[in-house]
Amino acid sequence: MKPITAAAAVLALFSAVLPITAYAQEERGEERVTLTTEDGWDLAARYLKASEGAPTVVLLHTQKSDMTEWTAWFKPMKRYGFGYLAMDLRGHGNSFIRPDGSTTTWRTFSTDGQDNEYNRMLRDVEAALAFLSTNSVTGESTVLAGSVLGANLAIKAAAIHPEVGMVIAISPVLNVNSVLSVNPLRAYGNRPLLMIGGADRARQYTEFQILNSTAKIACGKENAAVIIEARGFGPKLVNRYNIRRVLDWIKNPRLPEIVDFSTAAISGYEPQAAGENSFSDEEPGTLPADEYE
Template sequence: MLWLFVLIVLVAGGGLATLYANQRKLQYFPSTAVVVPADWGLPDFSVVTVTTADGVGIDGWYAPAAAGRPTVVLFHGNAGHLGLRADKARVLRDAGFGVLLAGYRGYGGNPGQPDEPGLMADARAQLDFLVEQGVSGQRVVLYGESLGTGVAVRMATERRVGGLVLEAPYTSMTDVAAAHYPFLPVRLLLRDRYDSLSRIDRIAAPLLVVVAQRDAVVPAALSDTLFRAAPEPKYIVRLPGAGHNDMMEHGLAEVVVDFVATLARPAGRAEPVVIEQERTRGTAIIPRP
């Protein structure tokens, strides 16, 4: 029977080696289609190209803010391309905010292959672009969506910003993978960990966390854990009927716009506060009297 045991070990070992070598193909789901803002109902957005520290040219979509309004930088989730975030961009733009839909390598016609160091380099280059436009510091709100929450948290520890919005955030990608694949040693194998939990205590900006209570991709418990570890001021909104991909249908846009608008108020005005309400959206942000 020793030969059977050895065979099982060899097969299992070979499978894990293959999984380790190909894990990024299993972790990221980019669309390589080349897209432009006008085709997605964003004619007032321009394609802006930045060059990262490692020499990769990355396209993002940008619309400047109205006078005195903040600029929201959206780091999108795992699948698709920038066009699939056009609904969020339009809502933010209609509120008068500037919007930068940050592109990633390997997505939407951008060169390269996505990985954690690369996405961080892409984010830094696009934030540097805003600095060149005279937009930085308190005039910038970082908005991370799912995978992009790991990017947003990291940037919020490296840059001084006016606010941070995290939609369906996780503690780390290893925790998400372990929740879905408890039979695999993902904590040993995973390269791109996006460990937000180890960084969240270093952010120095007001934080909004929005949780989909029926999220089948990022367990809501991970979002709650990350929120508890964050410093004040922080606010959480739970959307009871929402899943990972339909949060816009359950009030996400209104919550985010209210939060960003509150941050943009002149110093000395009311700060946001979260209250419980008896309605399907769960909690809401309102100004303190």
């Protein structure tokens, strides 16, 4: 019998492992699903089942956007074994059919009132949680992640659903289209919360600091984590350079090096004062009229 060479042994190992790897990837293929809300909206969504024991992240986009803003998250989350459920909120993307069968977009939604369509988007989040529950995903292994409007909705939904494990709030604000954040944050409780903000917009950064202070009281300092980037607002704050920090935080919410990461502090960058905001053509001291709308 010929002796088995090292190369042959390696080839044999790869031939044994590769079919298993391919099978595992096939098992975790993304699905296009439809979520139905309590008030009759059908929402377009993308779902990837988590590996055993891994969390599932519900992704809630910014106003005037859609679930494609999370595209940069999909591959890294899959590599980590995480699951995800990204949806088009009502009136956005492919979620444009009203319960009565007519079509509409966010452009027709009122931005005023505590029962406007933006506040009713809480039912969109609850439809996502119900979908995950029917797919054997527990609240404890569920992460709500949102950007601007989505961040406020994530905080509000988590305050109502204490079974949700944790929240990632990207550019949360005090008020976006009458979806408020302070009182829900006060009711959030003793759970991990990661807030991500940019330091270059004076008003938003001030609001971010208010919410961070509220979070430390509501959640406890040991649960309130912050990432501050020198520049950026909304979904652009998380990119291929820092996505790993965010996903590592999900795995270990008390990871010390994640809690105090701040490119603003590292670079010595200071937030622009009101009236110096390069993003605004409005009068000094104001943000664009549609900043949070």
